[in-house]
Amino acid sequence: MSKFRGFPDKMQFTPVPNIFYSAILPHIEDITELKVTLHIFKELYHQRGYPRFVTSSELLGNVNLRQCLKDSRESPESTLGNALAMTVERGTFLRLTVYRDGVAEDLYFLNSDAQKQVIDRIQTGEIELRGLKPAGQPPQDMADQSDIFTLYEQNIGMLTPLIAEDLAEAEKLYPESWVQDAIKEAVSLNKRNWRYISRILERWSAEGRSSGAHRRDSTKDTDPEKYAKQKYGHMVRH
Numbered sequence: 327m328s329k330f331r332g333f334p335d336k337m338q339f340t341p342v343p344n345i346f347y348s349a350i351l352p353h354i355e356d357i358t359e360l361k362v363t364l365h366i367f368k369e370l371y372h373q374r375g376y377p378r379f380v381t382s383s384e385l386l387g388n389v390n391l392r393q394c395l396k397d398s399r400e401s402p403e404s405t406l407g408n409a410l411a412m413t414v415e416r417g418t419f420l421r422l423t424v425y426r427d428g429v430a431e432d433l434y435f436l437n438s439d440a441q442k443q444v445i446d447r448i449q450t451g452e453i454e455l456r457g458l459k460p461a462g463q464p465p466q467d468m469a470d471q472s473d474i475f476t477l478y479e480q481n482i483g484m485l486t487p488l489i490a491e492d493l494a495e496a497e498k499l500y501p502e503s504w505v506q507d508a509i510k511e512a513v514s515l516n517k518r519n520w521r522y523i524s525r526i527l528e529r530w531s532a533e534g535r536s537s538g539a540h541r542r543d544s545t546k547d548t549d550p551e552k553y554a555k556q557k558y559g560h561m562v563r564h
Contacts, residue, residue, distance in 0.1 A: 362409040376490040382432040424458040
């Protein structure tokens, strides 16, 4: 065994939830489960985008993790699969099976109330994962689907939890095409921030769009207080 030479003065850290040490770690007996759990924490923390998850293929392709699993008598694929099953059974992570080009792929999320809601929204189609289709969801043309989260991150900046929440609320309040077009307009004017995008949406809601009426049936949206009752109602002009 080669001896570790010590930690450098400057290095990166990966946070681990404090509750892990009291509620999970004391009950883990399998070393591969512990190794896989710690690697997933690292992958989730250093990810960008929304929602945050790690796939089984990404874990299998992780060189450091494969090195940790190579001492097992079984293949890395089998060892990893067993360890992942343990983490799900223990409740550390949540698993969602999706399909990529007809091939099953497992996604792993941190087990929290917020991530449970994310999984529910993925399963109902409210959140769309480019190139991935949840099991049981009817096939659709992914190129035609709305993905305002990806659009925002590719053109405006990194998604923070607060921005992701604002985008989700805006998606409920306004037509999907409005949110997409507002992001594109902000980019064309080099106003790359959420505040400017939300102001565009508020203006369109109050004054209407130059291209015509609201996308939804105007006979069903006649309540002038509709937007005032929503999260951004205090910002809408009458």
